[in-house]
Amino acid sequence: MSDGHDTHHTDDDCGCSDAEATRPAGEGAVPDGGTATEAGGEFEPVDVFDGSDMDLRPGADSCYKCTSCDTSCPVAEVDDSFPGPKFQGPEQWRLKRKEDTEIDDSIMGCSNCMRCDGACPSDVPLSQMHNSARGEYVDNQMDKLSxxxxxxxxxxxxxxxxxxxxxxxxxxxxxxxxxxxxxxxxxxxGITAERDFPEFADETFRSWWKRRGGPKVHSEEKRIAYFHGDYANYNTVEVAKALVRVYEEFGYEILVPDQRCSGTPMFANGMLDDARRSAKVNVENLGDAIENGYDVVASCTSCSMALRQEYPEQFDLDGTETVAANTYDALEYLLVHENVIDPIRAVDGDQLDLPDFAYHAPCHSRNQGLDRQAVELFRHLDGVDVEDVGDSCSGISGTYGWKEEKYDYSMEIGEEMFEHMEHAEGETGMTECPTCSMQMEHGTGYEINHPLEVLEKALVDTDVEV
Amino acid sequence: MAPGLASDDRSTLLVGFEAATDFDAPLAADRLTAAGVPFDVEGATVAFPGEYRADAAVTRLAHALERDEDAGEGRSTRQRLADRVRPHLGDAERVGFPAILGDAHVEDVRADLSERLDAEVFEIPTGPPSLPGIRLEDRLFEALDEAGVSMTTGNPVVDHETDADGRIERVYIDRNGARIPYRADAYVLATGGLVGKGVDSDRDGPREAVFGCHVPAPDDRMAWSGEGAFADHAFARFGVDPDDRLRPLDAGGSPEFANLFAAGGVVGGADVAREKSASGVSLATGLVAGRTAAEEA
Known part of the structure; x- marks a missing residue:
């Protein structure tokens, strides 16, 4: 594990309790993300007990080799050198039990789309296993000067x-x-020259929020803490603003807590120390907000995925479970708590300046069971066609498609989506994920909107009562 | 798959791939001959055209066929595959491949190969991962989408609420600790059996995993299994006991809920592995449960 250590010499001031230091090697090697001697020599509690949350054995044992994960893997479909999630997860974990085996370098081929998690009928924590293996690989086997x-x-x-x-x-x-x-x-x-770097907004969301004087609506009952993540803050600020306007329209008081990157790209690159530092700040600040009656909502489905799933799976931080259980996707939360369908039904889409859309469900929204929510909501929006372009992966998977050696695979994975987008009625794209959005634009030249931007156009400052 | 019918007397060539070890074509051909099928059948194993790892994912191979990728020497995958099969063709009028001939566009692949080989090409279903299963699933979701059905997949139902009449009013799914409510007029339980985890068991007995429906079982736990691996085991028949509308019944013989209907592996009473009846039970119960559920809506 990134912040752990494999060897114990008696004179090491490693901060490990005797119990941990004398554990049999087979048990101690479980990458648990909990063993920690942080940079400043600060000691944190460690995960020393068998059968705790971080123990991957039950997950490995649950695999009955149905191969649903392998057929769901977009990388295995195009990259012949990638042996697929079943190998990266339960099989590699078992191989590692036997002797001092290194992590196979094919782990770096995984794009962390996490589709295998959703595909598994047996609750094997595949992405958790991949994240752990990748972290271990990067820590122990990767040249830090490469x-x-x-x-x-x-x-x-x-x-x-x-x-x-x-x-x-x-x-x-x-x-x-x-x-x-x-x-x-x-x-x-080794960053591909094929892609255009995303443009920065003239003003970040946070400075806009500050200049605006914070929330315009105050409420004791309806309170959300907005996790905007980096992308909606620096690049697509219009998405963050749409969230603010839509939620205020529904009477919510909004808090914009201090926050760091959700950690998604760090997990995907095996940079678990970096992810842990971010997670710590986020869990503390969001935990405080939750204590004050706020529910956390995110507009990026990879951010909500990290807060809900990757944090509790990788890090033994105080309050992680509470944050996971009280974090929602922005559209999901509205649909659970508000009647959105009736106001949307009342909208005359032809009167609004809204195009037809080709909608792509990001893998990380699929994994949260949210892949259908946008198309099913906008079915009720008269005069605007929102067509699902299928269940394929966009291929970019965050940082994956930015890597020079992965670019061609990324585009090959994306081809199915591009084709379906071309066939769809709409010539504007729609998705929740910022990097899927880049890929959609890159492959088709379409402008891409977020469902919140469509909701804003339909419901904010219109005749429709919410 | 229809051209592969065993009652058809056209001579047949079966083709297997070195990389796809699930299907051994010469062995399958020998078994068919021994079984007395009304046609001549030969088996041949060829290397899948192009450079692939020895244990390449079948989705990877299907993708290569569907996209007809460049397989080297300036020729496409299908072209080279046909070239490799042709010397084995003999008098065969039809050619069977393991079911990896593409995904959404399997018919294009089949037609193209049939033309190149001048013999009708068909697929033979193999074990998981099953492309035909994936295609069937895609068609199901497409049909549901067209019918305007709402769907969510991948997260478990963990709780439910009933109204005063004992009908299920809503169910809750779990998303990493967050409980999300879903409401419907009727619910179809298709969660699978013991292996699929729709049926759970401990020392006190088996029970249906989501709604806690009654699952009949011998009181004596020793009687759950018979002697020997292939014996007539009681556990193999574990599952809910449904009425004629496929509503699971409680221990007293009344429906557990008026608007819950069971289909597939969660329905007890049949040892589908011994009977080789799993697909039949699933199809029949799925049809009835779906139709009776629709009457409630």
Whole structure:
């Protein structure tokens, strides 16, 4: 594990209790994310007991080899060197039990789309196993000076980059959009030159929120804490603003707590220390909000996925379970708590400046069981056709499609979606995920909207009563 | 698959792939001959065209056939596959492949290969992962979508509420600790049997896993299983006991809920493994449960 350690010498001031240090190797090697000696030598409680949440054995034992995960894997379908989730998960875990076997380097082929989780009929925590194996691989087997490591670290910490870049958005956009810079990025770093770097907004969502004076609606009963993530803060601020306007229309008081990246790109690149640092801040701040009566909503389905599933699966942080149980996708939460369907039925779509849409469900929304919510809601919106373009993966999977050596696979995975988008009536795309959105735009040239932007157009400042 | 009918007397070639070890074509051909089928049958094993790992995923191979990817030497996958099969063809009028001839566009692949081989090509269903199963699932979801049905998959139902009449009013699904309510007029329980985890058991006895419906079983736990692996085991028949509308019955013989209907593996009473009747039971109960549920809506 990233922040753990495999060897114990008697003179090591490792902070491990004797109980842990003398565990049989077979037990101690379980990557649990809980063993921790942080950078500052700070000691954190460790996960030392068998059968705890982080023990992957029951998950491995639950696998009855039906191969549903393998057939759901978009990477295995195009990348012949990738042996699929069943191997990366339960099989590799079992191989590792036997002797001192290293993690197979094919783990880095996994795009962390997590479709295998949803496909498994037997609750095998496949993505948890992949995340753990990837973390272990990156920590123990990857050269920290290699181009791949440096590149992955940069991609995984996009938020840090964005924080700097967004201070001078126009300059950054000009530099990153420069084809020479793109070529250098590809040659030196291995970041594909085929894609255009996402543009930074002139003003971040957080500064807009501050300038606006925070919430315009106050309520004791209806309160949400908005987890915008990095992308809606620095790039697609219109999505974040749409969330604010829609939720205020429904009478919610909105809190925008301090937050860091959800950690999704860090998990996907095996940077579990980075993810843990982010998770700690987020769980503390969101936990405080929940204590004050707020439910957490996210507009990005990968963010909600990280908060709900990856945090409790990887980290033994205080309050993680509470945050997971009180976090929702923005549309999901509205549909549970408000009557959205009747107001949408009352909207005359032809009167609004709304196009028809080709909708793609992100893998991380699929894994939360949310892949149908947008099409099923907008069925009730007269005059606007929202067509589901099928259950394939867009292929970009966050940082995966940005890697020079993965770009072709990424586009091959995406081809089915591109084709279905071309066939769909609508010539505007719709999705909840920022990177799916990049891929959709990249493959078709369509403009891409978020369901919240459509809700905003339909329900905010219109004649319709909510 | 229809051209592969065993009652058809056209001579047949079965083709297997080195990489797809689930299906051994020469062995299958020998077994068919020994069984006295009314046609001549030969089996041949060929290498799948193109460069693939020895244990390539069948979805990968299906994808290559469907997209007719470049398989080297400037020729496409289907072209090269046909070239490799042709020397084995003999007098065969039809050619059977394991069911990996593509996904959504399987008919295009089949037609193309049939033309190239001048013999009718058909697929032979193999074990999981099953492309025919995936295609069937896709068609089901497509039909549901067209009918305007709401769907959510992948998260378990963990709780339910009943109204004063004992009807199920709503169910709750769990999303990592968050409880999300769903409401319907009728509910079809199709959660599978003991292996599929629709039926749960402990020392006190078996029970249906989601709504806790009664599952009849011998009181003596020793009587749950017989002697020997292939004996007539009581546990193999575990499942809910339904009435003639497929509503699970409680221990007293009354419906557990007026608007709950059971289909597939969760229905008890049949040892589908011994009877080789799993598909039949699922099809028949699915049809009846769906229709009776629709009467409630």
């Amino acid at each position: 181009r791949e490591y440096i590149r992955n670290r940069i991609l995984a910490n996009y938020g840090t980059l964005a924080r700097v870049g967004s201070k001078v958005p126009r300059l950054t956009n000009a530099v990153m959009g420069n084809s020479l810079v793109q070529k250098i990025n590809e040659k030196v770093l």
